[in-house]
Amino acid sequence: MSDAEVASFAARWLTATLLNVTDSIAARLTPTTVIRNGKVRAAGRRMEQVIVYDWGFEYDGKRYEQRSFVLLDDGFQINQPVIFPPERRGWWYCDLVRIVEDGDIVTVDDLWIDVIVGPPDHPYRMLDLHEYAAAMASGALSMAAAADGLVRTQRFLDRRLNRRYDHAERTWLDFPPADVEQLMDVRFPQQWSTIDG
Numbered sequence: 001m002s003d004a005e006v007a008s009f010a011a012r013w014l015t016a017t018l019l020n021v022t023d024s025i026a027a028r029l030t031p032t033t034v035i036r037n038g039k040v041r042a043a044g045r046r047m048e049q050v051i052v053y054d055w056g057f058e059y060d061g062k063r064y065e066q067r068s069f070v071l072l073d074d075g076f077q078i079n080q081p082v083i084f085p086p087e088r089r090g091w092w093y094c095d096l097v098r099i100v101e102d103g104d105i106v107t108v109d110d111l112w113i114d115v116i117v118g119p120p121d122h123p124y125r126m127l128d129l130h131e132y133a134a135a136m137a138s139g140a141l142s143m144a145a146a147a148d149g150l151v152r153t154q155r156f157l158d159r160r161l162n163r164r165y166d167h168a169e170r171t172w173l174d175f176p177p178a179d180v181e182q183l184m185d186v187r188f189p190q191q192w193s194t195i196d197g
Contacts, residue, residue, distance in 0.1 A: 025186050034070065035107040035195070042192035044106075049073040050179040051106060055192040059083055065190075069180045070108055074159070075099060075152040077108055078176065092117040092176065096153050098145075111141070111149050117161065120171045124161050 029045035034053045036042060044053030051070040056063060068079040078094045096113040099106060112131040117124045132149070135141040141149070160175040 025182055029186070029188065031104060033105045035105065036068075037108070037110055039195055040192055041195055043189060044070075045183075045186065045188050046106075047179055047183060050177065050183060052180075052183040052186060053192075054190045067184075069176075069183065070097070070099065070106065071156075071177065071180075072099060072101075072106075074156045075149075076156050077110075078180065088118065091119075094156070096149055096156075111135075113149065113153050115153075115157070115161075117172070117175060124157075 025047070029047050029052075032044045032046045032051050032053075034040075034042045034044045034051060034055075036053075036055060040055050040057075042053040042055040044051050049072045051072065052067065053070075054065060054067050056065050058064070064082045066079055066082050068077055070077050075097060076094050077097045078092050080090060081093050084091055084093075094115040094117060096111045098109045098111055101107075112128045112135060114127040115124055116127065132141070132146070136143070136146045159173065160177070161172050163173065
């Protein structure tokens with residue numbers, strides 16, 4: 001076989017293998033509807049403590065499609081923004097969220113605190129703590145809800161990102177989570193709509 005034939009065979013084998021893996025994962029998923037910030041209703045799929053869903057938006061006159069993941073046990077929603085500049089493609093945007101489950105409907109509302117996660121050799125960056133403080137001060141966030149959000153943020157950072165002093169490897173502890181990696185390319189019927197209000 002020539003090098004080109006070997007490369008072609010390898011590409012076909014890899015594609016078939018990936019499709020079989022994502023198809024077997026898709027069979028284990030539970031249909032879920034996600035209500036995002038009261039503005040978007042999207043079809044999603046749940047695998048244990050992670051929900052994956054796709055949704056669309058318009059930015060600077062262009063239409064985009066975004067895949068997002070809700071980490072139910074962390075209380076965070078993460079995605080790799082399709083509008084990040086090329087030098088930040090593959091980076092993650094993580095939002096602290098309020099999650100309300102009602103049967104197969106999951107409502108996810110942004111709670112201001114954001115974390116941007118790049119490659120492991122870069123520090124992560126926290127954003128919008130001033131907006132969180134303003135929500136606390138104005139009463140938009142009760143003291144109990146604010147305390148819960150801070151505890152969940154610290155738990156997310158410690159569980160997923162903060163390296164221990166004895167962690168010599170330049171890797172994140174558990175980010176992105178293994179379940180998210182399994183769901184990155186999973187296929188399911190996409191459907192979303194805006195909620196008028």
